[in-house]
Amino acid sequence: MLDALTALTRGTRLVYTRGLRRYVFLPIVVNLLVYTAMLWYVLGHFGGWLEGWMAMVPGWLEWLSWLIWPLFVVSLVLIVFFTFTLVTHLIAAPFYGFLAARVEVEATGRPPLDDRGLAKTAVDAMGRELVKLGYILPRMAALFVLSWIPVLNLVAPLLWAAFSAWIMAITYLDYPMDNNKVSFADMRRRLKARWWPTLTYGGWVTLITWIPLANLFLLPGAVAAAVLMWERHYRGIEAGAAPGGPPQAR
Secondary structure: OHHHHHHHHHHHHHHOOOOOOHHHHHHHHHHHHHHHHHHHHHHHHHHHHHHHHHOOOOHHHHHHHHHHHHHHHHHHHHHHHHHHHHHHHHHHHHHHHHHHHHHHHHHHOOOOOOOOOHHHHHHHHHHHHHHHHHHHHHHHHHHHHHOOOOOHHHHHHHHHHHHHHHHHHHHHHHHHHHHOOOOHHHHHHHHHHOHHHHHHHHHHHHHHHOOOOHHHHHHHHHHHHHHHHHHHHHOOOOOOOOOOOOOOOO
């Protein structure tokens, strides 16, 4: 856990140094606008959602209402904020891609392998975010269904926590990997091969996303931290390395 926390601390300091700040503040403005719209919508509809879904609980399970109700609230809050995070990243992805590239130059002294122009990089970043959504949303839906299955729903909060850490790791570590021409499938293999740094980094980022307003200023640091984690833990893994095993020869 220390490596991930150290990377986040160093990365947050780095992105607010001269020359990098301009890559940070524009996404913050975009995030603030999205936050305002999201909070207005959720606060206006949350009561109706809760009443409607609690009315769907079968009569023979009414005696479990004391347990189902808080589980539902926790699951709904996780879904709302997690979905908001995905939308925010979809909007900010081009900016974060440029930020990751600049941080790599500052931190390592060499540029990433990516040789695309600014326009193509921005377009490709949006496409990459859609690929992430295609990976994340079906698994999120499966977890949501599991959250309503009696007995199994008791472990749902733990599964949501682990899933959130994994997805946050995918979301942020993808920026330096995309800049270095690592495919989405190969990225997942590399993350599995270093599963402990992956989950600890993702766990810390998940905690950051839950700090209202402050997270807008801390999340760019997570992008920089992802570059540092890429350099320390994932760059040396060759393409196609088996999860948990030694790198395969080319």
